[in-house]
Amino acid sequence: MGKLKFFLGEALRSLRRNYFMTIAALVTVFLSMAVLGAVMVFVYNIEAVLKDVEQKVEISVFLKDSVTAEQIETLQAEIVGWEEVKESQFVSKDEALQRLKEDMGEGADVVEDLGRNPLPASFEISLNDPEEVGGIASRLEGREYIDEVSYGQEIAERIFQVTSVIRNILVVFLVMLGGVSILLISNTIRLSIYARRKEVEIMKLVGATNWFIRWPFVIEGIVVGTVGAAAALAVVQLGTDFVVERIRENLIFLSVPFDAISLVQLAIVLLGVGALIGATGSGLGLRRFLNV
Amino acid sequence: MIKFEDVTKIYPPDTIGLEGVDLHIEKGEFVFLVGPSGSGKSTFIRLLIKEIDPDRGKIAVGGRDLGTLRKWKVPYLRRNIGCVFQDFKLLSSKTIFDNVLYALQVTGNGGSSAKRKVSEILNLVGLSHKASNYPDELSGGEQQRVSIARAFVNHPPLLIADEPTGNLDPETSNGIMQLLYRINKTGTTVIMATHDREMVDAMRRRVIALDDGQIVRDQRRGGYGEA
Secondary structure, X not given: OHHHHHHHHHHHHHHHHOHHHHHHHHHHHHHHHHHHHXXXXXXXXXXXXXXXXXXXXXXXXXXXXXXXXXXHHHHHHHHHHOOOEEEXXXXXXXXXXXXXXXXXXXXXXXXXXXXXXOOOOEEEEEEOOHHHHHXXXXXXXXXXXXXXXXXXXXXXXXXXXXXXXXXXXXXXXXXXXXXXXXXXXXXXXXXXXXXXXXXXHHHHHHOOOHHHHHHHHHHHHHHHHHHHHHHHHHHHHHHHHHHHHHHHHHOOOOOOOOOOOXXXXXXHHHHHHHHHHHHHHHHHHHHHHHOX | OEEEEEEEEEEOOOEEEEEEEEEEEOOOOEEEEEOOOOOOHHHHHHHHOOOOOOOEEEEEEOOEEXXXXXXXXXXXXXXXXXXXXXXXXXXXXXXXXXXXXXXHHOOOOOOHHHHHHHHHHHHHOOOHHHOXXXXXXXXXXXXXXXXXXXXXXXXXXXXXXXXOOOOOOHHHHHHHHXXXXXXXXXXXXXXXXXXXXXXXXHHOOEEEEEEOOEEEEEEOOOOOOOO
């Protein structure tokens, strides 16, 4: 306990005394983490949009008017039995008409005038993995009481192509950015340790063990990493709120939730990465100077 | 206390540090290590604190064979060897008091008894009034006294001084010598590497002269340049 206090005291004192290096390291951590955080929020939202778009890919199975209640039940049971299927909803002729009326609102009278119901009954099938849509659709096509199977084949395929390309780009981008951040931060830390290598040499001569020397440096790294990341977190969070607000105001029709990535998730990642890079950067940066 | 057996250290590619040195230093001795620059004095000291390892031969300090001493145990060896250097090697970020205290803190002893010890030793070297100053606010002689205080605060059985008076004027050097002399009186073995001819001649202690990495003279009550 006394040791921990000593190490903490050492770390804080040296942060104060080497304030220039401390600020340099803080700014580096702050900038890298802010960029990383902003990109994470961006990626998260893009991902939400992609998911939303993909979820819209559904299979509609239109049934012939001649279909019997029994056939409907058997078919429903069969479809629900497929493991790829998330949900299958039967929409009767009446329900379809009802929906049409609701969609049309004031113009619903026109439908009334038709006298009879021209809409087919259907199944609306949503899938666990929307990309399976083609396979499922072909399983249903051509059955005698099925009139038509529709899932907007071309649009669906294009959507999946585009979303997978976007995803790959984002992953590569995130990984590169993470790598750059780590390099930048550990380099700054290395520099600050290099400036103090004489100090380390003296400590060794007096008989300090490696860990006795290392702990204050590691604590320093953690402090700098966390504080820098916390500042970045605040900026990213405020910035996101601001931007989301503007989008909501101006693009009301966008059905995408634009739920910013949760603060907790962002905090865990940024603070964790910040502290980890700070600690390992200091710990490893010391290594060459400890071999005295 | 210290035993060198046929110790050779070559710095790559072929610079001789020490060559075939046999040596025995008893507990409580005061030994001057003399010789021109590059004669092997520093190599000798660096070998003693296991900063470097010999290429050949055996070194024992306090009955412990340094060759078989594990790397992680080196700090414990150094706690038993007080070191004083020409450039003082004080931590510039710490006060005088904390510099001396650090030598106790590394041994896991930083409490009130340690602080009392630091006060005592600063009193002994006459620097109590500068305890809260930083090293760069002190004169060279004062800094060297701090460095000696730090080296001795543990009461190590062995104290090594590498040109401790090298940067100091004669009068200040005398004060430092007196300090080392008193430390030796408490039973601590003192090894001092020096260029200071007058000092060696005045003290009449054991003199080991090195040249080109070899012992050229080992005299019980010698002078600097005597044959």
